Amino acid sequence: MLEAVTFTVVTLGLAFVSRASLRKPGSHGFYRFIAxxxxxxxxxxxxxxxxxxTSAxxxxMAGVLFFISLLLVVFGVVLLKVSGKPDSSRNDVPMFEFEKTTALVTSGIYRYIRHPMYSSLIFLGWGFFCKQPSILxxxxxxxxSLFMIATARAEESENINYFGDVYREYMKRSKMFVPFIL
Structure with a gap:
């Protein structure tokens, strides 16, 4: 019963914060909601x-993945807010306020990976899995993970539309989720 209530209440909250994206299938927020x-x-x-x-x-492994997830999201959000020059008047696609950047961030963790926050969510999801591995x-x-990849690809298309060739060049010199690998 607790599981059903938790799932329902959190789903309603996620649907509320994602409502603009859910009305626009194909946007990065649409895929992120499914993930x-x-x-x-x-x-x-x-x-x-x-x-x-807890010593199993x-x-x-779950703890290690959660720690990596935490580092990625903290560094990602801080740099996005400090260097991304968010502008709430930007309304090209449904986005949270901190996502409405007007400057491309390519320093810090963004020098190596384009999507540290999505990478964080992938590590978080696998951390949840490690708590009690099962087929389901x-x-x-x-x-x-596949929907996070779809999220990143949709956002990259949005970023190319907004930042143009500068973003294409950035894609050539950085990885999507894991430095030097993926």
Whole structure:
């Protein structure tokens, strides 16, 4: 019962904050919502075992993935706010206020990866999976990861429309999610 209530309440909250994106299929926020739902499913499936056997290898791996996720999101958000020059009047696609950047951020973590916050969500999803690995869990984690890739690709198209060739050049010298690899 707790799982169903948690899933329903959080889904309603996510749907509310994503309402503009949900009205625009193909936007990065549309795909992100689906990824969030998969990650929420993983969290809800595993929330009762969150602190069970915390020294087990899968629990330790979950902790490592959560830590990486936290670092990525903190560095990503701070740099976006400090260097991205957000402008609330930008309304080319449905975006959260901090996403409405007017300057392309290519320093710090963004020097190496274009989507640290989406990378953070991928690590978070796999951390949820590691709490209690299962077949359904791997399906949800893979699906969430695929939708995060779709999110990043949609956002890259939006960024090319806004920043033009500067963004295309940036894509050539940086990776999508993992420095030097992917």
């Amino acid at each position: 969030w739902e998969c990650m929420l499913g993983l969290f809800v499936m595993n929330m009762r075992v969150w602190y069970d056997n 290898p899968n629990q330790i 869990g791997v399906i949800l984690a893979v699906t969430a």
